[in-house]
Amino acid sequence: MHHLFIVMVIGGAIIWALTIGVLAYAGRTRPKPMSVRGASRLIVWGGVAFPVIVLFLLLSYAVWLMPQVRPWLPGAMDGTAEIEVTGEQFWWRILYLDQAGKPAFETANELHLPVGRRTTFRLKAADVIHSFWIPALGGKMDMIPGRDNTLSLEPTKAGIYRGPCAEFCGTSHALMAFSVVVMEEADYLAWRAARTQAPVAPQKTSGQELFFRHGCAACHAIAGTPAIGRIGPDLTAVGERQTLAAGTLSNTPDSMIRFIRDPASIKPGVKMPAFGMLPDGDIEAISAWLGGLK
Amino acid sequence: MKWLREIETFWTLFTAPTVWALHFLICYVAFAVFCAKQGALALSFDTVRLALGGVTVVALGVIVLSAWLAWRQWGFGTDDPPHDAPTDEDRRKFQGFATLLLAGLSFVAVLYVSVPLLFIGACQS
Numbered sequence: 001m002h003h004l005f006i007v008m009v010i011g012g013a014i015i016w017a018l019t020i021g022v023l024a025y026a027g028r029t030r031p032k033p034m035s036v037r038g039a040s041r042l043i044v045w046g047g048v049a050f051p052v053i054v055l056f057l058l059l060s061y062a063v064w065l066m067p068q069v070r071p072w073l074p075g076a077m078d079g080t081a082e083i084e085v086t087g088e089q090f091w092w093r094i095l096y097l098d099q100a101g102k103p104a105f106e107t108a109n110e111l112h113l114p115v116g117r118r119t120t121f122r123l124k125a126a127d128v129i130h131s132f133w134i135p136a137l138g139g140k141m142d143m144i145p146g147r148d149n150t151l152s153l154e155p156t157k158a159g160i161y162r163g164p165c166a167e168f169c170g171t172s173h174a175l176m177a178f179s180v181v182v183m184e185e186a187d188y189l190a191w192r193a194a195r196t197q198a199p200v201a202p203q204k205t206s207g208q209e210l211f212f213r214h215g216c217a218a219c220h221a222i223a224g225t226p227a228i229g230r231i232g233p234d235l236t237a238v239g240e241r242q243t244l245a246a247g248t249l250s251n252t253p254d255s256m257i258r259f260i261r262d263p264a265s266i267k268p269g270v271k272m273p274a275f276g277m278l279p280d281g282d283i284e285a286i287s288a289w290l291g292g293l294k
Numbered sequence: 295m296k297w298l299r300e301i302e303t304f305w306t307l308f309t310a311p312t313v314w315a316l317h318f319l320i321c322y323v324a325f326a327v328f329c330a331k332q333g334a335l336a337l338s339f340d341t342v343r344l345a346l347g348g349v350t351v352v353a354l355g356v357i358v359l360s361a362w363l364a365w366r367q368w369g370f371g372t373d374d375p376p377h378d379a380p381t382d383e384d385r386r387k388f389q390g391f392a393t394l395l396l397a398g399l400s401f402v403a404v405l406y407v408s409v410p411l412l413f414i415g416a417c418q419s
Contacts, residue, residue, distance in 0.1 A: 052402050059406060064413045 004065050011058060083111065084122040087130025087143040089169060090176035090267055091233050091246040096192070097122075105195045106221070108233030109246045111163075111180045114188035118154040131167035134180050140166045155182040160242060171269035177247025195236075200224055207289025210282050214275065222293065232272060239293045245270075256287035306367065307393045309360040310400035317353040317404050321346050321411070329417035343411055350408045357401045364393035 034042075082101065086093040091109055098104040113119050123132050125143040132151065133140030141151040165176040183191065201224040202208065208225070211217065217227035223236040233246075241251055245267055249255035258265075260283050263272040275283065328335060328342050365371070367390030377388035 048398075056406065056409070060409050060413070063410050066413075 090172040123149040133166040134163040136161040172267040179242040207285040310397040314400040361397035
């Protein structure tokens with residue numbers, strides 16, 4: 001795209017200079033009468049043939065540059081990652097796909113992307129219309145139930161960015177966001193490999209035992225444990241995420257405890273029920289265990 | 295071919311833009327359907343591309359034919375515009391000249407619409 005910009009700017013500058021040059025020439029010289037034949041020729045070549053050819057060349061160049069339309073060129077689609085993101089009230093289900101387009105692993109509310117590589121997003125919605133938007137990386141795209149929309153982005157700078165939901169989707173629409181961690185390619189590959197490998201069972205603590213006893217696993221999945229619930233966000237490595245509750249709280253033990261105790265007071269309309277009836281000690285133990293998942 | 299010259303209709307004027315519109319529709323609808331139903335149709339991408347290339351050649355041929363008829367209606371350029379006298383002959387020549395210009399515009403437009411056919415390689419997944 002960088003080349004497109006340069007070519008268009010230089011091309012536009014040349015045409016501008018030519019036009020202004022002709023204008024200045026016409027204004028300064030004494031007009032001499034032109035033969036009908038000469039004038040017609042000037043109109044046909046300068047007014048028809050020249051713009052038609054220039055526009056044809058520029059159009060061809062712009063179309064030729066689009067990476068998706070010429071994937072047969074070597075390198076055009078190399079290393080392209082594909083990620084399926086589903087908008088749900090009020091969080092993001094994120095499914096990384098392998099090279100063959102099969103599901104590799106799932107996560108939620110946080111994207112990890114390699115810098116300098118184009119990633120294609122397949123965007124879906126589970127309930128109502130949401131909209132996927134990472135303002136720092138590109139335009140937004142609606143997520144519509146029953147439809148697959150496609151968006152492709154190429155981050156050029158490592159860092160952490162925020163992506164909000166950009167289509168009103170319910171009471172907690174303003175509290176539906178995700179973090180985007182753009183990493184150097186080696187870091188990204190290491191992160192991805194760690195996720196794709198056979199999951200290591202987390203250390204057994206009373207928190208884990210309480211997580212299962214109080215039924216958290218009915219809705220949440222954690223790789224390496226028997227928790228395979230798919231109603232709520234996947235909690236694998238939730239301790240390393242930037243935020244909790246889809247970009248709403250900073251990832252601290254206190255936030256985790258607050259959210260488990262009464263999610264609706266933080267995110268109105270959230271599907272997760274309140275667990276305020278549990279003893280404080282149990283909630284703290286569960287939070288400590290979840291916070292340690294990395 | 296004498297009957298062609300006797301018919302008084304605006305359709306000669308519209309032929310080339312209509313071909314342009316049809317060509318545009320055929321190209322876009324064909325690829326939209328093909329890409330939406332990739333598995334369901336036993337056609338390869340290049341088959342569709344070649345078929346649309348054929349449609350383009352036919353469209354350009356019809357436009358050239360229309361331009362030639364218009365040129366003839368205009369009297370092969372024997373008389374210069376603006377053809378604004380209130381006579382049958384001027385009306386005919388004006389229509390011929392306008393048709394010729396529209397045919398030129400349509401020819402270029404059909405070429406532009408076909409540019410992606412040269413470069414496109416796959417449906418966006």
